[in-house]
Amino acid sequence: QSGSRLVVAADSEPRNLNPAIVASNGVFFISSKVIEPLAEASFDGGGDGEGGLAPRLATSWEGSDDGLSATFKLREGVKWHDGQPFTSADVAFSALQVWKPLQNLGRLVFANLEAVDTPDDHTAVFRFAKPTPFQLIRNALPVVSSVVAKHIFEGEADIAASEANNKLVGTGPFRFAEHRPGEYYRLERNPDYWGEGEPKLDEIIFRVLPDRAAAAGALEAGEIQLAAFSQVPLTDLDRISKVPGIEVYSKGYEALTYQLGVEINHRRAELANVRVRQAIAHAIDRDFVVRTIFLGYAETATGIVPKNAPEFYNGDVPLHPFDVDKANALLDEAGYPRKDGGARFALRLLPAPYFTETRQFGDYLRQALAAVGIDATVVNNDAAAHQKAVYTDHDFDLAVAPTVFRGDPAISTTILVRSGTPAGVPFSNQGGYENKEIDALIDKAGETVDTAARTALYKQLQVLVAEDLPIINVADWGFITVASSQVKNVSNNPRWAVSSWADTELDA
Amino acid sequence: MNRALRLLRRRLISSIPVLLIVIVGAFFLLELAPGDAADAYLLSIGGGDPALVQALRQSYGLEGSTLSRLWLYLTSLARFDLGWSVTFNRPIAGLIAERLPNTLWLMVGAVGLSFTAGSLLGIVAGSKPGSWRDRLLSTGSLALYAVPSFWLGLVLIVLFSVQLRWFPTSGIETIASGKQGLARARDIAWHLALPVAALGLIYLALFLRMMRAGMAEAWRQDYALAARARGIGPARIAVFHIARNALLPLVTMLGLHAASMLGGSVVIESVFAIPGFGRLAQEAVAGRDAPLLTGIILVSAVLVILVNLAVDMAYAFLDPRVGANEVVA
Amino acid sequence: MSAIKRLLRSPAGVAGLVLLALLVLAALSAPLLFPGDPLAIAGPPLTPPFTDPAFPLGTDRLGRNVLAGLFHGAQASLAVGLAAAAVSIIFGALVGTIAGFAGGLVDEALMRVVDAFQTVPGFLLALAFVSVSGASLPVVILAVALGAWTGPARLARAEVLSIRERDYVAAARVIGMHPAEIALREVLPNALPPVLALAAVIVGNAVLIESALSFLGLGDPNIVTWGSMIAEGRNVLRSAPFLSIVPGVGLVVTVLGVYLLAEGLSDALASRKARP
Amino acid sequence: MRAPLLAVHNLTKTYRSGGREVKGLDNVSMSVAAGETIGLVGPSGSGKSTLARVVMRLIEPDSGTIAFGDENLGALSGKALRSMRKRIQMVFQDPSAAFNPRATVADVLADPLRIHGLASRAERPRRIAELLDSVGLPANLAARPVHAVSGGQRQRVAIARALATEPELIVLDEAVSALDVTVRGQILDLLVALQRERGLAYLFVSHDLAVVRAVSHRIAIMDRGRIVEAGPAATVVADPQSETGRALVAAIPRLHIPRLHTLQPHTSQPHGEASQNA
Amino acid sequence: MMSDVLASLRGLTVTYGSGESAHVALHGLDLDILKGERLAVIGESGSGKSTLALALGGLLPPEARIAGHIGWPGFAAQPRAGRDIGFVFQDAGASLNPVIPVGRQIAEVARLHLGLTRHAARERARALLERVRIPDPDRALGAYPHQLSGGQRQRVAIAAAIAGEPSLLIADEATSALDTIVQAEIVALLDELVRAEGMTLIFITHDIALASGFADRIAVLHDARLVEAGPAPTLLGAPKEAYTAKLLASHIGLDTPPLITEKQP
Ligand SMILES: Nc1ncnc2c1ncn2[C@@H]1O[C@H](COP(=O)(O)OP(=O)(O)OP(=O)(O)O)[C@@H](O)[C@H]1O
Numbered sequence A: 001q002s003g004s005r006l007v008v009a010a011d012s013e014p015r016n017l018n019p020a021i022v023a024s025n026g027v028f029f030i031s032s033k034v035i036e037p038l039a040e041a042s043f044d045g046g047g048d049g050e051g052g053l054a055p056r057l058a059t060s061w062e063g064s065d066d067g068l069s070a071t072f073k074l075r076e077g078v079k080w081h082d083g084q085p086f087t088s089a090d091v092a093f094s095a096l097q098v099w100k101p102l103q104n105l106g107r108l109v110f111a112n113l114e115a116v117d118t119p120d121d122h123t124a125v126f127r128f129a130k131p132t133p134f135q136l137i138r139n140a141l142p143v144v145s146s147v148v149a150k151h152i153f154e155g156e157a158d159i160a161a162s163e164a165n166n167k168l169v170g171t172g173p174f175r176f177a178e179h180r181p182g183e184y185y186r187l188e189r190n191p192d193y194w195g196e197g198e199p200k201l202d203e204i205i206f207r208v209l210p211d212r213a214a215a216a217g218a219l220e221a222g223e224i225q226l227a228a229f230s231q232v233p234l235t236d237l238d239r240i241s242k243v244p245g246i247e248v249y250s251k252g253y254e255a256l257t258y259q260l261g262v263e264i265n266h267r268r269a270e271l272a273n274v275r276v277r278q279a280i281a282h283a284i285d286r287d288f289v290v291r292t293i294f295l296g297y298a299e300t301a302t303g304i305v306p307k308n309a310p311e312f313y314n315g316d317v318p319l320h321p322f323d324v325d326k327a328n329a330l331l332d333e334a335g336y337p338r339k340d341g342g343a344r345f346a347l348r349l350l351p352a353p354y355f356t357e358t359r360q361f362g363d364y365l366r367q368a369l370a371a372v373g374i375d376a377t378v379v380n381n382d383a384a385a386h387q388k389a390v391y392t393d394h395d396f397d398l399a400v401a402p403t404v405f406r407g408d409p410a411i412s413t414t415i416l417v418r419s420g421t422p423a424g425v426p427f428s429n430q431g432g433y434e435n436k437e438i439d440a441l442i443d444k445a446g447e448t449v450d451t452a453a454r455t456a457l458y459k460q461l462q463v464l465v466a467e468d469l470p471i472i473n474v475a476d477w478g479f480i481t482v483a484s485s486q487v488k489n490v491s492n493n494p495r496w497a498v499s500s501w502a503d504t505e506l507d508a
Numbered sequence B: 001m002n003r004a005l006r007l008l009r010r011r012l013i014s015s016i017p018v019l020l021i022v023i024v025g026a027f028f029l030l031e032l033a034p035g036d037a038a039d040a041y042l043l044s045i046g047g048g049d050p051a052l053v054q055a056l057r058q059s060y061g062l063e064g065s066t067l068s069r070l071w072l073y074l075t076s077l078a079r080f081d082l083g084w085s086v087t088f089n090r091p092i093a094g095l096i097a098e099r100l101p102n103t104l105w106l107m108v109g110a111v112g113l114s115f116t117a118g119s120l121l122g123i124v125a126g127s128k129p130g131s132w133r134d135r136l137l138s139t140g141s142l143a144l145y146a147v148p149s150f151w152l153g154l155v156l157i158v159l160f161s162v163q164l165r166w167f168p169t170s171g172i173e174t175i176a177s178g179k180q181g182l183a184r185a186r187d188i189a190w191h192l193a194l195p196v197a198a199l200g201l202i203y204l205a206l207f208l209r210m211m212r213a214g215m216a217e218a219w220r221q222d223y224a225l226a227a228r229a230r231g232i233g234p235a236r237i238a239v240f241h242i243a244r245n246a247l248l249p250l251v252t253m254l255g256l257h258a259a260s261m262l263g264g265s266v267v268i269e270s271v272f273a274i275p276g277f278g279r280l281a282q283e284a285v286a287g288r289d290a291p292l293l294t295g296i297i298l299v300s301a302v303l304v305i306l307v308n309l310a311v312d313m314a315y316a317f318l319d320p321r322v323g324a325n326e327v328v329a
Numbered sequence C: 001m002s003a004i005k006r007l008l009r010s011p012a013g014v015a016g017l018v019l020l021a022l023l024v025l026a027a028l029s030a031p032l033l034f035p036g037d038p039l040a041i042a043g044p045p046l047t048p049p050f051t052d053p054a055f056p057l058g059t060d061r062l063g064r065n066v067l068a069g070l071f072h073g074a075q076a077s078l079a080v081g082l083a084a085a086a087v088s089i090i091f092g093a094l095v096g097t098i099a100g101f102a103g104g105l106v107d108e109a110l111m112r113v114v115d116a117f118q119t120v121p122g123f124l125l126a127l128a129f130v131s132v133s134g135a136s137l138p139v140v141i142l143a144v145a146l147g148a149w150t151g152p153a154r155l156a157r158a159e160v161l162s163i164r165e166r167d168y169v170a171a172a173r174v175i176g177m178h179p180a181e182i183a184l185r186e187v188l189p190n191a192l193p194p195v196l197a198l199a200a201v202i203v204g205n206a207v208l209i210e211s212a213l214s215f216l217g218l219g220d221p222n223i224v225t226w227g228s229m230i231a232e233g234r235n236v237l238r239s240a241p242f243l244s245i246v247p248g249v250g251l252v253v254t255v256l257g258v259y260l261l262a263e264g265l266s267d268a269l270a271s272r273k274a275r276p
Numbered sequence D: 001m002r003a004p005l006l007a008v009h010n011l012t013k014t015y016r017s018g019g020r021e022v023k024g025l026d027n028v029s030m031s032v033a034a035g036e037t038i039g040l041v042g043p044s045g046s047g048k049s050t051l052a053r054v055v056m057r058l059i060e061p062d063s064g065t066i067a068f069g070d071e072n073l074g075a076l077s078g079k080a081l082r083s084m085r086k087r088i089q090m091v092f093q094d095p096s097a098a099f100n101p102r103a104t105v106a107d108v109l110a111d112p113l114r115i116h117g118l119a120s121r122a123e124r125p126r127r128i129a130e131l132l133d134s135v136g137l138p139a140n141l142a143a144r145p146v147h148a149v150s151g152g153q154r155q156r157v158a159i160a161r162a163l164a165t166e167p168e169l170i171v172l173d174e175a176v177s178a179l180d181v182t183v184r185g186q187i188l189d190l191l192v193a194l195q196r197e198r199g200l201a202y203l204f205v206s207h208d209l210a211v212v213r214a215v216s217h218r219i220a221i222m223d224r225g226r227i228v229e230a231g232p233a234a235t236v237v238a239d240p241q242s243e244t245g246r247a248l249v250a251a252i253p254r255l256h257i258p259r260l261h262t263l264q265p266h267t268s269q270p271h272g273e274a275s276q277n278a
Numbered sequence E: 001m002m003s004d005v006l007a008s009l010r011g012l013t014v015t016y017g018s019g020e021s022a023h024v025a026l027h028g029l030d031l032d033i034l035k036g037e038r039l040a041v042i043g044e045s046g047s048g049k050s051t052l053a054l055a056l057g058g059l060l061p062p063e064a065r066i067a068g069h070i071g072w073p074g075f076a077a078q079p080r081a082g083r084d085i086g087f088v089f090q091d092a093g094a095s096l097n098p099v100i101p102v103g104r105q106i107a108e109v110a111r112l113h114l115g116l117t118r119h120a121a122r123e124r125a126r127a128l129l130e131r132v133r134i135p136d137p138d139r140a141l142g143a144y145p146h147q148l149s150g151g152q153r154q155r156v157a158i159a160a161a162i163a164g165e166p167s168l169l170i171a172d173e174a175t176s177a178l179d180t181i182v183q184a185e186i187v188a189l190l191d192e193l194v195r196a197e198g199m200t201l202i203f204i205t206h207d208i209a210l211a212s213g214f215a216d217r218i219a220v221l222h223d224a225r226l227v228e229a230g231p232a233p234t235l236l237g238a239p240k241e242a243y244t245a246k247l248l249a250s251h252i253g254l255d256t257p258p259l260i261t262e263k264q265p
């Protein structure tokens, strides 16, 4: 059908739109329609016969037993938006010139990538200097493997600063048409797309709407048809779900799980005491948080791996259920009795500023801590100041962090508890926590090529973390998509909002 | 008009040190803030490693001292180059040129609305001080003034966009409509109706009350009594003799409030998703983009100075006494 | 007739006084009527008003008592307003007076600084300042003062300049009074009242600016202010409008009160001037 | 003639405003002897107030000298100038503008006593009462705010303030112009009496030649910043030499009391007719 | 006919304000104003002179309450300010609108009361400026009040007051803000105009000498009451009331004996 235009709310305009360089959801949200990864997350089977991955630019993948190579068979007959053919040279270029040296997550995943062999136009063989678990590569594919065109970037002195990063040329179902800063991005149908009968839409417009309440209004007024990433405030969902012609989806974010965690500065004597940390864990009513702050659109967390990652999840860990008396007893035991005023000690609590929920949880945590005699002051910073205070200057006692589980614990989870990360790295262990046992376990898992053995190590890690609580995980949450009922095929994969939308349709 | 020219020259000369203070102040404000552009960026992309942080700092030119950066900035300003925005990865001049018109339209609309409606209603209210009409108008407008603008904006959206669907909820024009010329102007006006109302209604009270007070004051002047003594009717006195005198302080206030209105648009732009100056400034602050914020503040200061110049000219036009010492006859 | 008597005679002034008295009463009684932290989670979230006698005005998103917030918010709003007004008046009057007395280069330099602050949109400045310094009550107060001190500075300077030319200052010089004494005893006491009358306007603006900052997420999270209540309530503007209407009414009453009082005050001061 | 008490030489003062220059004083020289009253008259804007204020060192002249007794008054500054002020005082035209709006009569009179150390704190109430008495005011007026007494009384308070430092010269700038005629007569009588008792000298500024004539020994006529004519009061009035002098004399309204020669309505020219060609 | 009564005031009482702050500015005034006469009203500050003038023109402020009766036997109907009664106030600078050229201010009156066209009214304004002896009236038409000297401003105010060809002209301290030289000029002008146009003049002043110069009759006000009124020669030559005599005695003229001994001490 023709003339179908999908208007979507977007809440930010990334300064670098190239997903091969910036692997973040804000970038993927727009660019994933233009630039494709080797494989995408899926609710069902994958190219290697195992669950969870669907082929995109790669049709199949296989890792060697020694963990020193991985082979990708590439899709044939794919053309770049400018008409050039897509070949293995593009993959090699992307991996060696972009993912490994430039990409925020690729730098870690491909740290040991040495070379990419291209025996033919449709085969790419990744060679690693040290054994690299294929489980990790595989899990990371949807996030780290966005392929860019070699002929576009080749010869650029500084790829990271290239103009081409914001005028994307990809292989995806939509071509980048225009960006009116502050107003919208417009993507148009790629008539030469490899997917048969795809894309179904003629045009996608990402309309920049920074205010969440405004997005809800625009949706109701019919000015936009879709708002993903909870752009419609959770509190408004109950009402808006009753508006005829509007659907609410909570599926489609399974591989984009955000984790609400309390980061702890272990340099504070009180917080270095495990009893105090346990007391704090007991002081938090996780059910209340899920029910009231997330209005049920979340799950209580048991540790650093969310339930949404069944491959690694271990629910059989020490839990710290909500128990104010227990918390008080632990604090008394730890040697911090209530003083005259009823407070044991004072803390500074820095909630991360980017989500309403993290802030609200900050407000809640202040109250929860007050109930056990800890006097917390909430410090409200903007993003830059928060980054500086928590991750560079370590000038905090507790921080609320929305960390992301990215398919494999090695990508962005173990960094939360492994000691030795230099200052300045966000969402890493900046609390100065150091546990030899945990460090050794993480290092071992990093070298373990065998999938089962590696998985077991991570399950054990969850137990250790739950016992010692270097970080307190409270809830795991996804997002909500609200769309006009005209929009079809919504939320049909675990990373739907940041996938290609090749099959998304709009009923007349 | 030689007295106008004299005024102009004096104004321009005295604005040079003012702009210098503004530039240096704005620059330091962000330079001294906790966190820099690299910090802001890193969080926005969800993390990275230490080497990336280093690379970012280097590519943003954040290595030298604050003073050396200020010097660099000033020298580039001297070449009429506003610099490069790391947040947007674009030249600042282009960025500002793109956003400024939207804010200007909003301001012009809001000022036009509040000034004309305010002064007209002020004449109505001030022509009979103490009457119920006067009380209603002046207290009612004050109540509007006391409503936070963002809240008024949201209520207008709910009422007129979502419920009645008379106006669009947000944006400056219909997206990707391809409209040109007059059709586009109409489209923009239609989009601006609500934000202009939200901002204009707030300031309406200011002008209304000032006009009303000015009218009351002017009525007490001898020339009002003299006009009555010459047999001129009250309506004619109000409109032809008093209103113009009462308008003078309003014009002055227009200049004084130009800056505050520009500030007020920050919130309105955010509510109505208008890609304007205010939002750009917010993003500059969030991104710790000192050159961008300085550029924005500099341009708004220049704008305010220009408005004040225009106000002075208008004042000189309205009040023959300004700057004149020559004696005729 | 004293200025106070005249104030009590103007309907605007009396209305303003009554509104503000109510507000002060609410602020003072807040800790008595609602002891404890008004931010404490007290009941089920989003209780509509007039349904639960324990929460006459309902509860918010997290189950906090809206009525308690309203009363404690009065305290915070008044505190922000008064402190901001005090800071800007004191600082502004100081700068203005120095400029007025010193004249010459000092005057010129100070007035250029005043100009600079006046050409920068005050809210932009406040926004940048709070983002950069971290949102806490003192910072918000300073941010408001940053945009508000120029008014008092200009007015103080103008008053000093005009009073300096009055005959009674000349008379003081004639009897040989020391310039410092002239400044302190003859000029300042007569220059300050109109400057003080500006306070009311600043209080009103401060309350509004605080609410706008809260709207943009830059309020002090440890304190209830009406601004933060409205800012939070706006997310549920449609489903629970009372959450933003209740504090909104508080805000309107406050600003209305201070403006009416300001009007009454300026009338009272003006008629004193007009007296022969 | 004795050495003059006040002597000014070649005083010049030019006001600049909006690019225009106005000669406030143009090369003015004059003197006042002890115990003498000099009347200064002239049309509006002729520079009378400028001269009075320059003499008082309230306005700085562009050039010229001011000598008072043996002192070079024009060159004094700071403490020296302030202590010199004891000897030369001033009374202003508008009795309501010349007092701090917050002061009481006692405050006003205590200030000069305190500043020049003329009376200890304990003696002040008595001195204030004496001062009030010397200008014909009751002592109980001291507690009243200055703005709560009548215009005539206020001008008496102003004179008392000037007398407090026991000066040798008082400059009176239109000191009686704002008063009703009946009050004006009383104040003039008071001034003359004080002069007789204390040997005060006055520089009496007024635009009303008749009043000046009534109280001055000598009269100086100013026009456009210059002294165009000066001489003994009787002479100047009887036979003005300057154009301005003649115009001033002609313009004074004469009280015309007819001898009841006719009860017909009056149809003659007004008595100031000569002014039309001034 | 000199004895025709133009206006007759009976028991005229004007009170400002009410309650405890009420202030009686005129108290039981009985006075006839004769057609064609020149009546001088004298009195000290606050005696009620301006109040009387405003009451005659119906221009009292809203806070004034008026009692008693003002009859206008000299007019067919209630006289209108501007058309039948012209006013000149003390401060000419303040009684002219600062932002309107003086020519327009005069022409406005002429258009309003004489029904002239815009052009004719302008011509009349020009003629009036010439009549009040403003040099270069063509230029003065477009001048703003601040561009004129004090005396010229008062002349313009007079021109505006007589632009409607009123038969009664009230001049309230029209000369007391001016210096003596200019005062004499303006008095001469008024005197001449009134005679030439056959207008009745009420000349309000605090200066008894000025009044004595050209008034037919004089009314003396004191403390809100009419002390006495009568033909100028009678009143000046043989005042009936002590207050009038005191006013006369207080006058200082050139022939008043000096208060000092003229020799130098
Ligand atoms: N501060 C000033 N700035 C500019 N011009 C001034 C100033 N003071 C006085 N003048 C001008 O200087 C001239 C002399 O003024 P001055 O006040 O001395 O006159 P005067 O004789 O006292 O007049 P009057 O009788 O009206 O009081 C006038 O033309 C006046 O306009």
Ligand SMILES: Nc1ncnc2c1ncn2[C@@H]1O[C@H](COP(=O)(O)OP(=O)(O)OP(=O)(O)O)[C@@H](O)[C@H]1O
Residues within 6 Å of the ligand: E016, E017, E023, E024, E025, E043, E044, E045, E046, E047, E048, E049, E050, E051, E052, E061, E063, E206
């Ligand atoms: N609008 C008013 N409100 C209250 N009192 C007034 C008002 N106008 C005049 N008065 C008072 O009424 C009395 C008479 O005033 P009026 O102006 O008639 O006096 P006047 O003889 O014209 O005095 P002057 O010579 O000072 O002009 C005065 O005491 C004055 O204070």
Ligand SMILES: [Mg+2]
Residues within 6 Å of the ligand: D048, D049, D050, D174
């Ligand atoms: Mg003078």
Ligand SMILES: [Mg+2]
Residues within 6 Å of the ligand: E049, E050, E051, E172, E173
């Ligand atoms: Mg009067």
Ligand code: NI
Residues within 6 Å of the ligand: D256, D258, D266, D268
């Ligand atoms: Ni005669």
